[in-house]
Amino acid sequence: MNKRALLQAATALLALTASSWSHAQPLTPLKFQLDWRFEGPAAFFVHPEQKGYFKEVGLDVTVEAASGAGAIQRVASGTHDLGFADLAALMEFHANNPGAPIKPVAVMVIYNTTPASVMALKKSGIAKASDLTGRKMGAPIFDAGRRTFPIFAQANGVGEVQWTTMDPPLRETMLVRGDVDAVTGYTFTSLLNLEARGVKREDIVVLPYATHGVQLYGNVIIASPRLIAEKPEAVRAFLKAFAKGAREAIADPEAAIASLKAKDGLVNTPLEVKRLQLTIETAVDGAGARTEGFGQLRTDRLQRMAEQVAKAYATKHPVPAHAVWNGSFLPSAAELDVLPKP
Numbered sequence: 001m002n003k004r005a006l007l008q009a010a011t012a013l014l015a016l017t018a019s020s021w022s023h024a025q026p027l028t029p030l031k032f033q034l035d036w037r038f039e040g041p042a043a044f045f046v047h048p049e050q051k052g053y054f055k056e057v058g059l060d061v062t063v064e065a066a067s068g069a070g071a072i073q074r075v076a077s078g079t080h081d082l083g084f085a086d087l088a089a090l091m092e093f094h095a096n097n098p099g100a101p102i103k104p105v106a107v108m109v110i111y112n113t114t115p116a117s118v119m120a121l122k123k124s125g126i127a128k129a130s131d132l133t134g135r136k137m138g139a140p141i142f143d144a145g146r147r148t149f150p151i152f153a154q155a156n157g158v159g160e161v162q163w164t165t166m167d168p169p170l171r172e173t174m175l176v177r178g179d180v181d182a183v184t185g186y187t188f189t190s191l192l193n194l195e196a197r198g199v200k201r202e203d204i205v206v207l208p209y210a211t212h213g214v215q216l217y218g219n220v221i222i223a224s225p226r227l228i229a230e231k232p233e234a235v236r237a238f239l240k241a242f243a244k245g246a247r248e249a250i251a252d253p254e255a256a257i258a259s260l261k262a263k264d265g266l267v268n269t270p271l272e273v274k275r276l277q278l279t280i281e282t283a284v285d286g287a288g289a290r291t292e293g294f295g296q297l298r299t300d301r302l303q304r305m306a307e308q309v310a311k312a313y314a315t316k317h318p319v320p321a322h323a324v325w326n327g328s329f330l331p332s333a334a335e336l337d338v339l340p341k342p
Contacts, residue, residue: 027060028234030227033071033083034064035219038264040188040275043256044110045084048245050259057237063263071222075104081227082238084110086144087217087324088309094324095315104222105326108239108295110246111218111283113210116145118152119190120182120205121175129156129207138164138171138180145184145209148216150312155213172197188278192271208282216305217297218283228326235329243295243331247338250285253277285339295336296327 034042045063048054054061064080071083072093087106094103118137120126126135129152139146152158164180172193175183183190187208194204209216221242223235249256253276254269261267284294292298299321306321330336 025058027055027058028231028237029060030054030062030082030234030238031080032061032063033074033080034066035071035084035086037065038260038267040253040257040260040272040277041219041279043253043260043272043276044246044249045242046263047249047256047259048241050262051245051248053241053244054238057241059234059237059241061238065264072104075222075224076100076102078102078224078226081224082235083222084219085222086114087220087305088114088144088148088313090220090222091306091309091319091321091324092313092315095310095313095317095319098317102224102226103323105225105228106220106324107223107228107235107326107329108221108242109217109297110220110295112289112292112294112297113283113286114144114148114214114216114218115186115188115279115283116148116152116184116209116214116216116218117187117190118145118149118182118184118207118209119175119187119194120207121199122203122205124181124205126182126205129158129212132161132182133159135161135181136164136179137161137182137184138166138174139184140168140171141165143168143184145186148209148214148309148312149184151216151308152209152212152214187282188275191278192275196271210282210286215288215301216308217302223326223329228329232329236331239295239329240331240335243335243338246294249276250280250338251340253280289339290342293333293336294338295330297325 032045049061049063071085072090074080075083090104090106166174171183171185172190174180176197176199187206228235253273257269257273257276261269302325303321306319310319
């Protein structure tokens, strides 16, 4: 065997040995809590899990649907390492629990604009935000749109309204029955729920917060400060693999929902494809994300949101904007280039 052949054989052996050693390394287990059930938006996290992208970066990630306590509570209790949660709710937790031993931190923005909106039926006579004054409005007590409604009302000159509380499955039903005049909810949830109840899209009035003067960030990926301190590379690897999956989910929602279906066989594929597409349109791929960059935020906008949330939620203490966000683990600009070209 000549020297060149020997060199090639040695190089191949070294590559094989390195590959075998890499695969022999134990994966870092991480538990991730969603904000809701295995519906369209969950595909952002389930797709990279099912495709093996987390394993490629040395992680063994388990994505779990919400059950009982939300992601903030799960991460704060130490049972989960990461989660998907509303940034306003995270701010409230920090402001009301300054002494909590584990305060989750946002590490990546997914919904650059809140997907919350007010929805009504055209027959109600509600056509614009100011028409809500004096009307009956409905939403679960913990609904993000309801909790931030004072910000929407102030931005649009809405006077006093009457609130009716119900469980989430009854929200759209009560609107259709006429028990309430309007509801708050995430557009990609309530709009599709109304259509499922026989209401035509053209008969629904949608007043998105994002286009009505409310510049709140929506859902973010949160991480435990313990994970950040003890395994910073795991946080960085998670976001890197997530960004790879997000690019594919945005480019091909049907493939992403196929991954979701593989995770949960009860998924209604056509409905969840539509929900994921609506999520991308209303919360992920907007002007804010195009300007600030996917996954990122502006500190001045974050500070303004902190002030608005503290007032709307009547928190015990001011919201510490500097403490709720850590963008140092974000992937490179090239890896965050997940939005389709205009």
